[in-house]
Amino acid sequence: MKPALVCTDLVKRYGDRTVVDRVGFHIDEGEAYGLLGPNGAGKTTTISMLVGLLRPDGGTVTVGGVDVAADPIAAKRLIGYVPQDIALYPELTARENLRFFGRLYALPRRELAARIGEVLELVGLADRADDRVETYSGGMKRRTNIAVALLHRPRLLILDEPTVGVDPQSRVAILDNVERLVAEGMSLLYTSHYMEEVERVCTRVGIIDRGRLMADGSKRELVAELGGSDRVELVVDGDVEATAEKLRAVEGVSEAVVTGTSSVRLLATGGRHLLPTLIAAASGTAAVTGVEVVEPDLEAAFLHLTGSTLRD
Known part of the structure; x- marks a missing residue:
């Protein structure tokens, strides 16, 4: 089976400034990969190219063997993306949001109705499904966004700072859900400002700084670079x-x-x-x-x- 994600020599420039400089890594099927970097390192720009929101100035991205630039619609069907900022309609309920996004993915009505129930149960919001999102806490909105990303059964789930601004209870719930998904074979790209989250969830880590991938490997391999x-x-x-x-x-x-x-x-x-x-x-x-x-x-x-x- 082809890797869930392969990106090679990704480059993104804004004028004379290179914000992503030949970044390349891969995520195997069923692997959880953490992308770490200080603010301004190029993480979010890299992710925007991986999901097809930004066109690279150089390099390639494939998801499940599908080239994101050559066939963006097919590639996006394989990706579940949870961005840093909440991407929901606040005046709609969680169920209505899920129904809307499910229709965008052209999920059949009967399958969509069943799938909405499954993902709401997974993120622990079944009892609040018919409340407007604007009444939710920050953590509940994040969990709804994760439900949206899982609705179409993606091959690769991308979580960009999923616990920013959430309450401790929701943070624990999000991490528990992520661990469960990985245990069930979900391929995952995870960024966070919390090192302990990445250590808990991910088996392999890439460290990016000033637009360059400085290191890539397991925790043991990265620590070994310090020479003890x-x-x-x-x-x-x-x-x-x-x-x-x-x-x-x-x-x-x-x-x-x-x-x-x-x-x-x-x-x-x-x-x-x-x-x-x-x-x-x-x-x-x-x-x-x-x-x-x-x-x-x-x-x-x-x-x-x-x-x-x-x-x-």
């Missing part, structure tokens, strides 16, 4: 630049970067055991007033590759 280094955060009182320079010379430190007016981030082998040496090395230029050691994880890999946190 720990991330050490030091808060110092003194000359932070000079302190960073001294810390770079300590054996076992592979990187020391100034991250604020009084903070230095290091990558170091055996960070906890190295702390006395680091504090002693800093003593000539600054006093260490705070320490945090984080062993290798996906967050550390992200920081290493992009130089920023996921929410920057």
Whole structure:
């Protein structure tokens, strides 16, 4: 069976500015793939090209073997898309919204009626199906949008920041639904500003920054790129630049970067055991007033590759 998604060398320019620069990855059938990047990294532009909302300036996208540029209607029938912004008619009920979008997909009336009941049950809104969407909480609107995306039984589900602005209860419900769909064999592309969501849901991750795909692989593979280094955060009182320079010379430190007016981030082998040496090395230029050691994880890999946190 062909992969659920293959994109190759995607490029998007606005004037002289390249916002997506030769991005390429694939999603296998039944795989959950996370796309991570700080704000402005090019995630949403990439997704807009994947679903046919933007035409690439270079590269190709196929969904289930169908070329999105050559046959966009056929490709879109294979995609369920949940955008960042709510895409519903607030004056209609959830059932009426689903009926409207189902008719756009040309689902037969009898099949559509049954399918509406199934997806409303799945997202936990069967008891509110006939209430207007404008009366819903943010989380309920998100869950309705997911129901719309699932209505036509897509081959690939794309969720772009599906838990932004939702209440904790709805967030848990959304993640539970996503996990259930993946367990049932749904192919998934998932973006989020919450690292723990991606770690929970996805088996493979791509990290995008400044329009380029910096890394692609399983969590284990991405963490392995750090070479077993720990991330050490030091808060110092003194000359932070000079302190960073001294810390770079300590054996076992592979990187020391100034991250604020009084903070230095290091990558170091055996960070906890190295702390006395680091504090002693800093003593000539600054006093260490705070320490945090984080062993290798996906967050550390992200920081290493992009130089920023996921929410920057």
